[in-house]
Amino acid sequence: xxxxxxxxxxxxxxxxxxxxxxxxxxxxxxxxxxxxxxxxxxxxxxxxxxxxxxxxxxxxxxxxxxxxxxxxxxxxxxxxxxxxxxxxxxxxxxxxxxxxxxxxxxxxxxxxxxxxxxxxxxxxxxxxxxxxxxxxxxxxxxxxxxxxxxxxxxxx
Amino acid sequence: xxxxxxxxxxxxxxxxxxxxxxxxxxxxxxxxxxxxxxxxxxxxxxxxxxxxxxxxxxxxxxxxxxxxxxxxxxxxxxxxxxx
Numbered sequence: 001x002x003x004x005x006x007x008x009x010x011x012x013x014x015x016x017x018x019x020x021x022x023x024x025x026x027x028x029x030x031x032x033x034x035x036x037x038x039x040x041x042x043x044x045x046x047x048x049x050x051x052x053x054x055x056x057x058x059x060x061x062x063x064x065x066x067x068x069x070x071x072x073x074x075x076x077x078x079x080x081x082x083x084x085x086x087x088x089x090x091x092x093x094x095x096x097x098x099x100x101x102x103x104x105x106x107x108x109x110x111x112x113x114x115x116x117x118x119x120x121x122x123x124x125x126x127x128x129x130x131x132x133x134x135x136x137x138x139x140x141x142x143x144x145x146x147x148x149x150x151x152x153x154x155x156x
Numbered sequence: 157x158x159x160x161x162x163x164x165x166x167x168x169x170x171x172x173x174x175x176x177x178x179x180x181x182x183x184x185x186x187x188x189x190x191x192x193x194x195x196x197x198x199x200x201x202x203x204x205x206x207x208x209x210x211x212x213x214x215x216x217x218x219x220x221x222x223x224x225x226x227x228x229x230x231x232x233x234x235x236x237x238x239x
Contacts, residue, residue, distance in 0.1 A: 048160075051167065055221070058221060065176075065179055068180075069207050069211065073204075073207055076203055077200075077203070128226070132226075150204055150208065153204065
């Protein structure tokens with residue numbers, strides 16, 4: 001055990017893997033629940049639109065897959081503290097936090113946009129294209145976090 | 157009323173399974189068989205490129221679902237009304 005390989009080094013990596021999946025799942029759960037209430041309210045009157053309006057739920061689920069990918073990557077890189085430097089731990093923590101909090105933000109955006117979007121689509125079907133565009137822009141916020149996380153991970 | 161509902165449910169179920177399973181399958185298959193098996197890349201390289209592949213496949217799957225929902229839902233709408 002040296003200054004570069006302290007016993008608590010893997011702690012940061014483990015926290016990175018955990019925060020990646022925890023915060024992305026938080027965002028995805030909020031997005032699913034919020035747009036799910038919108039779909040439930042909308043499909044009482046327009047049940048034929050359900051297939052179109054499931055899209056916010058699918059996009060919220062993708063946020064969790066971003067977190068899952070990074071969590072699996074980090075978990076694959078965690079080793080015993082004798083070969084795992086503190087720098088690697090910091091890198092993994094940063095990668096996990098970046099995808100986690102970006103996913104949280106993107107999930108919030110998808111939930112709010114999806115709720116209002118499906119309710120509006122039931123009344124004016126032309127809104128659908130706009131809702132998809134806004135959802136895609138909310139989705140790429142999570143994708144930015146994923147890109148930064150993968151780029152950080154390559155530094156370890 | 158039941159037939160269109162059932163077909164919509166089947167479509168959504170198939171696409172959901174595809175969207176959830178395809179990135180995970182792509183990640184592990186490309187990591188174990190393609191990058192580490194055939195190309196013999198280092199673990200770091202194979203991990204990163206498998207993750208990139210998985211995310212690309214995921215977006216292709218979602219794009220297919222949005223395309224289907226956008227065009228197929230329009231096509232099935234008059235069918236629902238004639239019933």
